[in-house]
Amino acid sequence: MRLSHEERSLPDPVCGMDLSRKASVEELEYKGRVYYFCADVCCRAFKEQPEKYVQQHRQHGIRSE
Ligand SMILES: [Zn+2]
Structure with missing residues (x-):
């Protein structure tokens, strides 16, 4: 439910x-x-190991700076 800030690149x-x-x-x-x-x-690499790539995204530090 939080799509608002993710429209950019x-x-x-x-x-x-x-x-x-x-x-x-x-x-x-x-x-x-x-x-x-x-x-x-x-895309294929992601399908094979989605967890590997998703976790990188989850680290703290994505907040506004
Ligand atoms: Zn690529």
């Missing part, structure tokens, strides 16, 4: 590239969130 969780929604080639929903990928290979 989103990093590809696999390679870290900044993506706008238009730039994304692949998208995948995982646990209620949608992730965008720069390429099919990144």
Whole structure:
């Protein structure tokens, strides 16, 4: 339920590239969130080990600075 601040560019969780929604080639929903990928290979890597990439995102420090 917290989509408001996530409209801007989103990093590809696999390679870290900044993506706008238009730039994304692949998208995948995982646990209620949608992730965008720069390429099919990144999307596949995420599907294989989603936990690995999602956890990186969960660290503290994402708050506003
Ligand atoms: Zn990528």
